């Protein structure tokens with residue numbers, strides 16, 4: 061039980077990261093053309109705290125939004141950080157006018173009015189009342205709890221929603237998430253492809269954590285590595301072609317023992333004249349242009365099935381990971397150039 065408590069605490073901590081406005085602005089500026097006349101849902105967001113809600117509230121007219129909905133989880137208190145202690149949660153449905161006297165006000169005035177509704181349940185994104193709000197939505201935009209990332213994304217796909225969400229790059233190796241990449245139903249966003257990003261964390265966050273600091277505002281922040289935006293909305297840079305400099309040669313690009321594919325150990329070295337299947341690092345997804353390449357599969361774990369790997373095995377080798385001269389290579393995404401151009 062003690063372990064369970066610890067596990068739960070870690071889980072909660074991992075899920076309580078608060079996205080900064082600058083990161084939201086840098087990504088969402090790429091999708092302006094998609095927002096006009098649309099209903100936006102931030103369904104892991106306390107409207108009194110979330111910078112996602114703040115962003116859409118402040119830009120409601122500039123973006124030409126129709127409606128903005130936010131729901132949070134197990135939280136009634138307008139504290140900075142949700143402690144998930146309440147059985148219910150608040151929601152806000154904003155349609156451009158503030159309810160009190162039908163005027164448009166700045167965010168702070170709006171917040172002070174305290175006109176939040178209370179959900180019947182706890183605000184779980186999977187609850188029926190939250191699903192009802194999801195159904196009324198065109199685009200979902202948030203930082204969902206990472207521990208529920210697969211379920212979160214599969215619900216968005218099930219209800220055929222457009223989305224821009226932020227999460228850990230590790231999610232690309234989850235079978236369910238990778239399958240969406242392979243089927244071109246999801247891709248990485250525009251603004252983050254390396255490094256780390258800073259997130260707000262609860263006051264209870266341990267002081268000895270790496271990359272931790274207390275800001276001038278007295279709030280705690282932590283730098284998190286390997287963060288990416290995930291979306292199914294189109295944006296201009298997604299169609300930018302990766303410039304290929306190298307030409308194929310057998311020495312530099314050896315064939316795998318167990319797959320009819322060549323090893324390309326750095327994305328920038330993809331040969332411009334190879335028409336067959338190539339194994340590239342997972343970071344290829346940061347450069348992926350669906351018009352230029354086709355994703356056939358991925359081999360990142362010995363446990364992947366044939367559907368995920370996407371290539372038949374050449375030999376009866378149990379390991380799904382690509383081998384060269386009997387040695388394991390790294391996790392690889394299998395790709396092919398489109399149209400042989």
Ligand SMILES: C[S@@+](CC[C@H](N)C(=O)[O-])C[C@H]1O[C@@H](n2cnc3c(N)ncnc32)[C@H](O)[C@@H]1O
Pocket residue numbers: 074075076077078079103104105106110111112132133142144183184185186202203204205206208
């Ligand atoms: C990573 S935090 C991000 C918060 C906010 N979206 C932001 O970016 O600042 C994830 C949030 O999801 C909430 N959450 C956890 N489980 C949830 C669930 N089942 N349904 C909805 N929200 C949940 C947590 O309370 C937490 O506030």
